Amino acid sequence: MVSAAVSTVTxxxxxxxxxxxxxxxxxxxxxxxxxxxxxxxxxxxxxxAEHAFRSFDLSVYHLPSIERGYLADLRAAFEDAKxxxxxLLIDTGDVDSDDPAERAAGVAHIKRWMEIAVELGAxxxxxxxxxxxxxxxxxxxxxxAFRDLFDFAVDLGLKPATENYxxxxxxxxxxxxxLEHSERDYGIIADFGNARGPRKYETLEAIMPxxxxxxxxxxxxENGDLISExxxxxxxxxRDNGFDGPIMLQxxxxxxxxxxxxxxxxxxxEMRAELRAVFGDALxxxx
Numbered sequence: 001m002v003s004a005a006v007s008t009v010t011x012x013x014x015x016x017x018x019x020x021x022x023x024x025x026x027x028x029x030x031x032x033x034x035x036x037x038x039x040x041x042x043x044x045x046x047x048x049a050e051h052a053f054r055s056f057d058l059s060v061y062h063l064p065s066i067e068r069g070y071l072a073d074l075r076a077a078f079e080d081a082k083x084x085x086x087x088l089l090i091d092t093g094d095v096d097s098d099d100p101a102e103r104a105a106g107v108a109h110i111k112r113w114m115e116i117a118v119e120l121g122a123x124x125x126x127x128x129x130x131x132x133x134x135x136x137x138x139x140x141x142x143x144x145a146f147r148d149l150f151d152f153a154v155d156l157g158l159k160p161a162t163e164n165y166x167x168x169x170x171x172x173x174x175x176x177x178x179l180e181h182s183e184r185d186y187g188i189i190a191d192f193g194n195a196r197g198p199r200k201y202e203t204l205e206a207i208m209p210x211x212x213x214x215x216x217x218x219x220x221x222e223n224g225d226l227i228s229e230x231x232x233x234x235x236x237x238x239r240d241n242g243f244d245g246p247i248m249l250q251x252x253x254x255x256x257x258x259x260x261x262x263x264x265x266x267x268x269x270e271m272r273a274e275l276r277a278v279f280g281d282a283l284x285x286x287x
Contacts, residue, residue, distance in 0.1 A: 001244065001284045002243065002244055002245065002246075002247065002279050002282050002283050002284060002287075003054065003055055003245075003246050003247070003283070003284040003287045004052075004053065004246075004247055004249060004272045004275055004283070004284075004287040005053055005054070005055035005056060005057070005086065005213075005246040005247060005248045005249070005287075006048055006051075006053050006056060006057075006248060006249055006268060007056060007057035007058065007059070007089070007215070007248045007250065008041070008044070008057070008058050008059050008061075008062035009057070009059060009062075009215070009248070009250050009251070010248065010249060010250055010251060010264070010268060011039065011044060011264060012062065012251075013035075013259050013264065014037065014038045014039045014264050015033065015037050015039060015041060015044075015062055016033025016034065016035050016036060016037030016038075017033060017034045017035055018031060018032065018033040018034070018037075018061070018062050018064065019031050019034070019061050020032075020060070020061055020062065020063060020064055021061070021092065022060070022066070022092065022109070022112070022113075027066075028065070028066060028067070029063060029064060029065055029066050031064075041062065041063070041064065041074065042073060042074060042077050043077075044056075044077075045077045045078045045080070045081035045083045046077065046080075046081045048081065048083050049081040049082060049083050051265055051268065052287065053083065053287075054082065054083055054084060054287075055083065055084045055086045055246040055248075056078070056083050056084065056085055056086060057085075057086055057087045057088075057089055057126075057213075057215075057248050058085060058087075058088055058089065058120070058122070059089040059091055060088065060089065060090055060091055060092060060113055060116075061091050061092075066116055068119065071116065071119040071120055072119070074120060075119065075120050075121040078120075078121060079121065084123060085120055085121055085122045085123065086122070086123050086124060086213065086246055087122060087123065087124045087125060087126050087159075087161065087189075087213065088113065088114075088116070088117035088120060088122045088124075088125050088126075089125075089126050090110055090113040090114075090117075090125055090126060090127040091165075092109065092113075093106045093107075093109035093110040093113070093127060093130070094106040094129070094130030094131065094132065095107055095110070095129050095130060095141075095142055095145035095146070095149070096129035096130040096131075096132035096134075096138050096141070096142045096168045097130075097132060097138070097141065098137050098138050098141045103141060103145055106130065106145070107145050107148055107149060110127050110149055111149070111152055113125070113127075114149075114152060114153055114156055114158060115156070117156075117158055118156050118157065118158065122158065123158070123159060124153075124158050124159035124160065124161055124187070125153055125158050125159075125160055125161070126160075126161045126162060126163055126189055127149065127160075127162065128162050128163055128165050128166045128168065128169045129142040129145070129146075129166070129168040129169060129178060130166060130167075130168050131166050131167040131168060132167070132168055133167070133168075134168050134171070134174040134177070138168075139174060139177045139178055139181060140181050142168065142178045142181070143177070143178045143179070143180065143181020143182045143183075144181065144182075146162070146178055146179070146181075146182035146184065146186070147181075147182045147183060147184055150182060150184040150186065151184075159187060159212075160184075160186055160187070161186060161187035161188060161189055161212055161213070162175065162178070162179070162186055162187075162188060162189070163188065163189035163190075163191055163194070163215070164188075164189075164190065164191050164194045164195055164203060164207060165189070165191055165194050170194065171203070172202075172203045172206035172207050173206075175188070175207065176206070176207070179210075186210075187210070187211075187212030187213070188207050188210045188211050188212060189211065189212070189213050189214065189215055190204055190207050190208050190211040190213075190214050190215070190238065190243075191214075191215040191217070192204070192214070192215065192216050192217045192218075192231075192234045193215065193217030193250065193253060194215075196217075196253070200234075201233065201234070201237065204234060204237045204238075205237055205241075208237055208238055208241040208243060209241050209242075211238065211241070211243055211245070212245050213245045213246050213247070213248065214238060214243065214245070214246070214247040214248065215248050215250050216231075216234070216235070216247050216248060216249050216250055216271065216275070217250050217251060217252065217253060218230070218231040218251075218252040218253070218258075218271055218274070219231065219252065219253055220252035220253065220254065220257055220258045222257065223257075223261065224252070224257050224258050224260065224261030224262055226252065226270055226271070226274060228274060228277075231271075231274050232274055232277065232278050235247075235274065235275060235278040235279070236278055239278055239279055239282070247275060249268050249271040249272060249275070251267065252267070252271075272287070275287075
């Protein structure tokens with residue numbers, strides 16, 4: 001069922017634009033919001049449910065703590081609000097090196113986040129090769145790492161996915177090449193914003209047949225108003241390729257203009273209206 005959803009990226013400004021990272025020495029998250037937050041992450045599931053969203057993506061950059069007590073509290077918040085934590089977005093960890101030791105370190109890092117995803121009660125995880133340069137050798141090496149990661153995730157009960165995100169995966173051919181070498185049935189997040197550029201629609205056409213979720217970004221004008229033609233064209237590519245899953249309504253480009261001119265839930269409602277215009281009756285009731 002096609003459904004509207006949100007993520008911590010949607011709410012990043014409300015969360016204080018945090019950027020937490022896993023410290024290798026302590027094994028804990030470090031970092032802090034860079035501006036005053038108007039909502040606490042523990043309150044986000046309830047707020048999402050109040051706005052009729054039942055699916056959510058959480059970035060590791062926005063998770064303030066991985067202490068077991070905090071993870072249990074956050075999991076309970078999602079469960080109590082009846083909001084599915086669809087994916088933990090593992091935004092760190094590089095497996096795109098042709099150096100076995102570097103690749104092994106990246107694999108171990110991502111596996112640690114997978115274990116955290118299980119504690120949070122996430123349905124799935126998303127990770128990418130990294131920011132290296134795709135070559136036949138590094139695509140093959142990344143595919144081997146993805147094979148290992150896929151099997152580890154499945155053993156944990158998680159659904160693995162990747163995305164057209166970070167340099168290595170930006171081009172559809174490189175992304176699909178990694179998945180071919182992995183010999184595993186990966187899901188894909190089709191990200192409208194990361195596909196920006198002269199080949200935007202071509203990229204989306206190439207990856208959308210395998211898309212299991214979407215990160216929907218809209219282009220906006222100088223007043224912060226959605227450019228419907230572009231956004232609806234991206235959504236139409238999804239619809240015409242038989243997409244069936246959650247569409248995370250992220251924000252608009254330029255981000256600062258969209259955020260400055262709209263309150264967060266107003267922004268989301270405007271994007272959801274575009275979603276209804278394209279998917280109509282196929283959109284989950286209440287979404």
